[in-house]
Amino acid sequence: MPVKTVKLNKGDVLIDMRDIHKTYIMGDEEVHANDGVTLQIRMGEFVSIVGKSGSGKSTLMNIIGALDVPTSGEYLLGGEDVGLMTENELADIRNRMIGFVFQQYNLLPKLDLLENVELPLLYAHMDLEERKERAMHQLERVGLASKAHNMPNQLSGGQQQRVSIARALAGNPSLLLADEPTGALDSKTSRQILNFFRKLNDEGNTIVMITHDNSIAVEARRVVRITDGKINFDGDTEKYAAVVEARH
């Protein structure tokens, strides 16, 4: 049952969403969190999805991240239909194709940094030696190799976020999916993280960043704005900056 591995190249369509709806029942009311979202993201892009709280951006992120499946519509991730997947297949595709970066870092407090970075590799059944080596390499990449055996709580917020980026990159995923990655950081540290994202993007990584903050959103190269479950802006950053500017 292992999901087939498709080699994707820069410019290939990675995320292909067609008329995605996600409906929740809250009491007697139906809530349309996503109401007909159609979106394509290609390999090598750096996209921010921006929206206010309650706009449906978190629901969209959950669907993109294969944490949730749409009520209707079609979502192809690397050509595979996520809507048809079983729990196990969803777990496998998350493991193989997506690296998550969370607002609260979400490192496991009882594991040291190296073990934290190893986790996705562990679930990919990689053997111990290769796992250690690759995890160490990722820690080097974020400049924290010297703290490999420290515990997460011995680190600053910015450092923890770098570890979580290392963890997200460890499995060499097609997509780096960041949910408010700077939400818990001060502006200076936020800047460092965003610069790091840009560097990663320059190296060819596809990044989707969810944020409520326009000033963060414009750090990406393309902006998708979502309001009331619908996309009402999709274009490059310069155009978005102009739209935001015009409103003030």
Next chain:
Amino acid sequence: MLQSLKLAIKSIWSNKMRSFLTMLGIVIGVASVIILVSLVNGYMSYMMESFTSMGTNQISVRLTNLTSRHATVEQMYSFYNEHTDIFSQMTPQITVSATLKNGSDSLTDTSVSGVSEQYIDMKAYKLVSGRFISYSDLMGKQKVCVLGYYPAQKFFETPEKAVGQIVKINGYAYTVIGAVERQDTTTLEAGGTDDFCYLPYTTAVKLSRTGIPSSYTFATVDTTVTTDAVDLLTTFLTGIYRNTDLFHITAMSEMLDSLNSMISKMSLMLGGIAGISLLVAGVGVMNIMLVSVTERTKEIGIRKALGARPGVIMQQFVMEALLTSMIGGVIGIVLGSVLSNVVGAAMGISAPPTPIAVIVSFSVSVVIGLVFGYMPAKRAASLNPIDALRTE
């Protein structure tokens, strides 16, 4: 699998206090099952031993002799001689209430009884000095006696010195011809196991008030013929007494049977009570595992987001519960084995832990780990990663 084991060890180790308390329930449960079952077993084999030493092939007969109707020793012996295919030994037993004297020393609690020459073999006693009552002593109604260890030592310091000495029984002089080996190694006291004196039954009848032996002990060739032997005796004695209330026949093997069934019922009951404590321990394991799942909801969410399949999460938690109860089980077995030996020694019986109790209680603790770990693990595995990530 190996990975889940490592994770489980890590989790148990990082919650030492909690894991210890969870295990404690299992430890106590397993230990109590082992202690109770071992003690009951030890006690049972102790009882069996003492019964066997009395002779499981023996049948005792008590008679109520009336002047008009009674069984004489001669009648009993001729009955015995007719049925040597079933009976191997027989002795009349006359209990005499008597005082033993040696000069100014006297013993009043000594059980004095008149027996036949076969009695010592039926009792499986050994002599430390001298000889036992012989057939010619019986025929010649000799005034001889065999002393138990207590009176021999009391009167003559050692059983060896006793042989050839004179003891006065209710005023009559008896020559000591032998002394029996010490039976009770822990206590030696007046009226105890070793305080007895045997006379030829032919001599003893003169000391007794009735003049006719009122109790006999038969030994059968084999325990399998016990029922036939009891039937034969009943028919024979009914012929003489014409009333079944005037005699009473007790087969040792029957008593042994009822003792056995009583003990095994008791063992089952005590084992059951101890089993309940194991069950309670299992509920404890489930409780802690549920707490553990709730507490680690966020962790489960993170693991799932990183690509852990539900089965892997499930395995992790089942493994943790299993390992907890297995460690508890092993500690319980060690503790139970040590304690059952200690308590057994204190009770003066040998109570080694029975393999069955060890195997059963260990497997029960494993099953408890699996069964009571399953539900919390199932809950962990089925957590929605989005909700799990959102909890703090």
